[in-house]
Amino acid sequence: MNSFPAVSFQQISQILELIDQLEISREAVEIPLSPESPGVVRRLANRKIEIVVDADVPFEEWLPTVSQNVQALMAEESSSD
Numbered sequence: 001m002n003s004f005p006a007v008s009f010q011q012i013s014q015i016l017e018l019i020d021q022l023e024i025s026r027e028a029v030e031i032p033l034s035p036e037s038p039g040v041v042r043r044l045a046n047r048k049i050e051i052v053v054d055a056d057v058p059f060e061e062w063l064p065t066v067s068q069n070v071q072a073l074m075a076e077e078s079s080s081d
Helices: 009-021 059-080
Strands: 040-043 049-052
Touching: 009 059, 040 059, 049 059
Parallel strands: none
Antiparallel strands: 040 049
């Protein structure tokens, strides 16, 4: 079902550019090399943000959802404090 077998360096760079725009440290993010369906943005037990590329949605369509999902995750966490 995977549209592509692995996340490319170029795709990781594009995700990290979005992370930079959100002023989040790149050290606080993990991007697995294997896409999954569905893709997901979640907080890991080690407090890092995991960004899993969606295997079934074209990357160019999926990419704009990353910053929305990261912002939603951060808002969720700040409202639960």
